[in-house]
Amino acid sequence: MIQVRLNGKDREIEADLTVMDLLESLELNPHMVVVELNREILSRDVIADVRVEEGDQVEVVHFVGGG
Amino acid sequence: MAKEAKIETRGNESDAVAADPIRIGDREFESRLIVGTGKYSDNDVMMNAIRASGAEMVTVAVRRVDLDRTKEEGILHHLDPDEFFLLPNTAGCYTAEDAIRYARLGRAAGFSDWLKLEVIGDEATLLPDTQATIEAALVLVEEGFKVMAYTSGDVVTALRLEDAGCVAVMPLASPIGSGLGLVNPYFVREIKRRCEVPIIVDAGVGTASDACITMEQGVDGVLMNTALAAADDPVGMAHAMRLAVRAGRLAYLAGRMPAREIAIPSSPTRGLLD
Numbered sequence: 001m002i003q004v005r006l007n008g009k010d011r012e013i014e015a016d017l018t019v020m021d022l023l024e025s026l027e028l029n030p031h032m033v034v035v036e037l038n039r040e041i042l043s044r045d046v047i048a049d050v051r052v053e054e055g056d057q058v059e060v061v062h063f064v065g066g067g
Numbered sequence: 068m069a070k071e072a073k074i075e076t077r078g079n080e081s082d083a084v085a086a087d088p089i090r091i092g093d094r095e096f097e098s099r100l101i102v103g104t105g106k107y108s109d110n111d112v113m114m115n116a117i118r119a120s121g122a123e124m125v126t127v128a129v130r131r132v133d134l135d136r137t138k139e140e141g142i143l144h145h146l147d148p149d150e151f152f153l154l155p156n157t158a159g160c161y162t163a164e165d166a167i168r169y170a171r172l173g174r175a176a177g178f179s180d181w182l183k184l185e186v187i188g189d190e191a192t193l194l195p196d197t198q199a200t201i202e203a204a205l206v207l208v209e210e211g212f213k214v215m216a217y218t219s220g221d222v223v224t225a226l227r228l229e230d231a232g233c234v235a236v237m238p239l240a241s242p243i244g245s246g247l248g249l250v251n252p253y254f255v256r257e258i259k260r261r262c263e264v265p266i267i268v269d270a271g272v273g274t275a276s277d278a279c280i281t282m283e284q285g286v287d288g289v290l291m292n293t294a295l296a297a298a299d300d301p302v303g304m305a306h307a308m309r310l311a312v313r314a315g316r317l318a319y320l321a322g323r324m325p326a327r328e329i330a331i332p333s334s335p336t337r338g339l340l341d
Contacts, residue, residue, distance in 0.1 A: 007131045026134060032141055033132060034175040039168075041175045059131065061172050062141035065113070066128025066158050067103030067243070067270075067292030 002054040019047040022058070033062045087316065089287050091265050092181075092213045092234035094152075096123045099282070100312045101154070101267065102305070103292025110145045112302065116295050117151070119305035125151040126183055126290070128158050129172050148178050154215065156183040161196070163203035170207050182207065183237070183269075183290075185217040193243040197224040201231055208232035217269050220254030222261055229262045236262055237269035237290060240281055244293045246273025249281045256284045275304075275311035282315025283323070 001012045013022060019042060023030050035042045036059040042050060052058065088095045102122040107113035117125060127142055146153070155173025160166040166186045174180050186203055188196030195218050204214050208231055215235040216228045225236045238258050241247035248271060249255065259266045265287035272278050272291045281289055289312055298304035 007134055009134075026132075028132060032143055034129075034172050036172065041171055043175065044177070060134070061129050062132050063127040063143055063146075063153070063155065063173075063176060064130045065104035065107060065142050066130075066156050067105045067126055067290075 002052070004052055004055065005057045007058070007060055013052065017052050019050050019052060019058075022052055023047070023060070026060070028060065033060050035060055087320070089265060091215070091267075096152070097121075098123050098309075098312075099288040099316055100278075100309060101126065101269075101288060101290040102295060103290070104142055104146065105292050106296040107301065113296070114145055116301040116305040117146075119302045119309065120295065121309040123152055124154050126154045126156050126292070127173075128156055129169050129176075152181075153178050154181055154183050157185050157203075159187070160185065161187050161199075163199040163206070166199070166203040167206055170203075170212060171210075174212065179213070180211050181213040181234075182215065183217060184214050184233075195219055195239075197221060200224070201227045204228055204231040204233055215267065220251050220258070222254070222257045225258040225262055225266075229264050233264060235265045235267050235287075237267045239270040240268050240277065241271030243270040245271055246277075246294060246297075247271055248273050248277035249284070252280070252284050255281070255286055259285050259287075272308075275307040278308050278311040279315035279318070282312055283319050285319050288312075 002015045004011055004013055019035055020030060030044055030047060035047060038057050088097050089099050098121045100120055100122045101124045102117055102120050103126045104113060125146065157166040157169040160169055163186060166184060170182050173182060184200060184203055186196045186199040187193050197219055200216055200218060204216055207214050214233045215237055216233045217237045218224050218228060220238050225238060228236050238255055240249040255268055267288040267290050268281045268286050269290040272281060272289060272294050278289050295301045295305050
């Protein structure tokens with residue numbers, strides 16, 4: 001297991017997961033969210049290739065109601 | 068006052084609206100009403116209200132997915148991006164840096180490079196930080212964003228935002244969510260007179276007469292959220308707003324009579340009986 005900061009909270013996740021794996025484990029549709037890894041936005045083309053590392057800061061955002 | 072288009076009404080309202088689209092950047096919209104998607108208690112009511120408003124452009128916010136309640140759905144589960152043109156906002160941002168970050172996240176969702184830029188300067192009034200808004204606009208326009216910038220009633224800021232390359236400038240009617248209506252018609256008229264880009268009045272409209280009076284100033288459109296979401300009947304209010312925006316626009320184009328503080332009879336003063 002590794003420790004990451006996910007949406008502002010410390011969380012333990014399995015080691016060696018790609019960002020895509022992480023989204024799947026969270027039951028999130030990659031087409032409905034945008035991922036920022038250590039303040040860099042990840043395009044959907046690369047989320048299956050990029051691995052989440054110990055200490056990473058991950059933000060998963062989506063569109064909500066707003067004015 | 069310049070009237071950009073004389074339109075033929077022929078007594079048919081839908082013809083009149085079809086003949087009078089709003090052009091923003093490289094896009095054209097039939098509706099001059101843009102609506103938000105915040106604060107609705109029920110998603111079905113929201114969708115019915117949006118449809119009743121006739122709006123084609125709809126604002127959305129970017130927020131963290133709530134991972135403790137993963138069953139909660141994002142707005143895209145209700146709002147079809149093929150049916151509505153989504154305008155991501157930077158609401159909640161207090162610095163240019165934050166607004167730029169949110170803008171990039173919104174664009175990465177993959178729908179367009181359009182953006183409602185909003186940088187707040189004061190928590191109590193939610194009035195914009197105009198300096199930070201201009202700073203952010205300069206960066207985002209350079210990055211290819213089509214920026215529609217929320218701003219105050221200050222004409223100098225409006226001109227700076229236009230110079231920065233914003234596709235629309237959006238002065239407030241009154242503070243966000245206040246429903247106070249158009250508190251200073253002179254400010255928006257002056258901004259409209261001086262800027263070439265479309266002027267969309269954003270925030271503060273409370274009811275249909277507010278929207279109508281705002282459009283009568285000659286501005287190009289109105290953006291609202293709380294006026295619909297917080298109405299007792301959002302769908303009914305959305306219908307009223309659709310008509311009010313249209314009525315105000317048509318009245319502006321028709322050119323109102325001069326107001327004067329004396330009475331002038333409408334009926335002939337000759338031919339009266341002894």
